[in-house]
C-alpha cells in the first residue's frame with residue numbers, strides 16, 4: 001500500500017533543523033570504495049532508501065556492506081565482479097556511478113540501464129565518450145552499458161556540458177589510468193569536490209576540483225579510507241524555501257552556506273532576512289515573498305533540484321516571476337500539479353510564468369519525483385484546508401525524517417497508509 005501525506009496549510013514554520021549527508025554525494029562515495037581493496041568507512045550518511053539500494057548494488061559486485069544508521073562500511077575484495085547487470089542496479093539511476101570505478105578496477109564494466117525517468121531524458125553519451133578518450137570501448141547491449149579496456153591511459157577530455165555524472169565517472173576511471181588526464185568543463189558541484197577529497201585521501205593525485213579544469217595523475221593503487229559525507233544542500237535549500245513560503249523562521253545546521261549561496265541570495269531578493277554561520281544559516285521571512293525570476297544552471301547557478309521550490313514560492317509571491325529550466329526538460333510536469341493547487345501558471349517551452357496568488361487551494365496531488373514531491377508538500381503548507389500528497393515514496397528517497405522534521409517545525413502533516421482515490425487521468 002502506498003503511503004500519502006495529509007498536509008494542513010496555514011502554519012508558520014519556526015525552529016531548528018539539522019540536515020544529514022548529501023544523497024548525491026554518498027552514492028558516488030560508496031561506488032568509489034570499489035577502487036580500493038579493504039574497508040572504507042563513510043560517516044554522516046543520510047538514512048534514505050537509496051543508501052541500502054546502493055549497498056545491494058555493491059554486494060552484487062562482491063563487496064561486504066554494513067549500514068548502521070549514519071555509518072556505512074564497505075569491504076571491497078581483491079577481485080570485484082564487472083557485471084552490474086542485475087535488478088538492484090536497474091532500480092535506481094544513480095547506480096550508473098559504478099561505471100567508472102569498475103572500468104578502471106577490472107577493465108570491464110557491464111551496468112544495467114534504468115528505465116524512463118520522470119524528469120526527462122538522461123543519456124550517457126558524455127560518460128561513454130569520456131571513457132573512450134581514456135582508451136575504453138563502450139557500447140549499449142541488452143539494456144546495459146558496457147565498457148572494456150585492456151589499459152586506461154590519461155587523455156585530454158572536454159565535456160560538451162558540465163555533467164555531474166560524467167565528471168564523476170571520468171574521475172573515478174582516470175585516477176587509476178596511466179599518466180595525466182586533463183578534464184575541461186568539469187562539473188563544479190560541491191558533491192564533485194567531496195568525491196575528489198575522498199579520492200585524494202585514498203591516494204589519488206588530482207587538483208582543480210571545484211573549478212572547470214581537473215587534472216588527474218593516475219596512480220597504480222588506491223587505499224581504503226574514512227570519510228564524512230558533506231551536508232545535503234538540496235534538503236537544506238528545501239528548508240530555506242519552506243521558511244520563506246510559510247513566512248517562518250528556520251535555522252538550518254549541518255550545511256556549508258556557500259553551497260547554497262545563490263538560492264539564499266534569491267531569498268534575500270524575495271525579502272527574507274538571511275544570517276549565515278560556519279555550519280548553517282537562518283532564514284526569517286517577515287512578510288509575503290516578492291516575485292523573483294529564476295533560471296536553473298550547473299553549480300554555482302541555481303540548482304535544478306530546487307526548481308520546484310522556486311516555482312512554489314513564485315506561486316504565492318507578490319508579483320509575476322519567470323522560471324527557466326535549463327537542465328532537465330520534463331521537470332515542468334510538476335507545474336500541472338501546482339495548477340491544480342490553484343497556481344496561476346503558463347508554461348512556454350522551458351519557461352514558466354507564474355502570477356502569484358495570495359493562497360493556494362487544497363486538492364489531492366501526485367509526486368512525480370523526489371524534489372517535485374517535496375515541492376508539493378511545501379505548496380500544501382500554503383494552501384487552505386487539507387492537501388493529500390500521493391506517491392510519497394519519491395520523497396522518502398531523498399528526505400530522511402521529512403514528516404518528523406516538519407512536525408518539529410510546527411507543520412500539520414501526517415503520513416497515512418490505506419486506500420486512496422486513484423490519480424486523475
Ligand code: UD1
Pocket residue numbers: 024025094121122123124125126127128161162163164165166303304305327328329
Ligand atoms: C545529478 C544529480 C541530480 C541533479 C543533476 C544536475 C545525482 C544522483 N543526481 O544528476 O539530482 O539534478 O546532477 O545537478 O547526483 N547529459 C547528457 N549526456 C550525458 C550526461 C548528461 O546529455 O552523458 C545531460 C542530461 O540529460 C541533463 C544534463 O546533461 O540534461 C545534466 O545532467 P547531469 O549533470 O549529468 O545530471 P546527473 O548526474 O544525471
